[in-house]
Amino acid sequence: MSNTTSLVIEKGAGSATAATIASGVALKHLQLDVERLIDAYELDVICHSCNTLHKCAIGWLRVHSTMDCENCHSSIVLRTSLMNEEMRRVARQLRKLREQLSEMIGRAAGILRQ
Ligand SMILES: [Zn+2]
Numbered sequence: 001m002s003n004t005t006s007l008v009i010e011k012g013a014g015s016a017t018a019a020t021i022a023s024g025v026a027l028k029h030l031q032l033d034v035e036r037l038i039d040a041y042e043l044d045v046i047c048h049s050c051n052t053l054h055k056c057a058i059g060w061l062r063v064h065s066t067m068d069c070e071n072c073h074s075s076i077v078l079r080t081s082l083m084n085e086e087m088r089r090v091a092r093q094l095r096k097l098r099e100q101l102s103e104m105i106g107r108a109a110g111i112l113r114q
Contacts, residue, residue: 023109027102034098038091043083049074058087 039059046053050072056064061083067076079087 019109019112023105026105030098030101030105034094038094041090041094043086043090045076045078045083047072047074047076058090061087 039057039062041058042055043058043061044053045056045061045067047069050069052069052071054067054069054076056067056078061078065078067078068074069076
């Protein structure tokens with residue numbers, strides 16, 4: 001994230017062309033970073049046997065259907081309909097945030113071009 005910001009500052013405060021390039025680069029980074037953020041986002045998984053709270057990243061949850069509770073060793077079923085809905089909700093919100101940011105970056109780049 002800090003890389004993206006410095007790129008915008010370095011190239012953004014230049015000529016019209018630099019501003020255009022910077023917004024393009026920033027948008028590309030934003031695109032990649034949001035997908036990584038979605039994968040890294042941790043959801044709460046609660047063991048129904050002992051109520052232990054586990055934090056599981058969405059990227060990890062996508063490829064696992066069960067996990068063993070570290071506390072009581074019972075098997076926890078992942079990706080229940082509720083968990084799937086939560087994964088979709090987080091992805092939706094982060095992508096929406098990216099769209100809003102893209103629009104704002106585009107607008108700011110437009111102002112720099114003037
Ligand atoms: Zn447990």
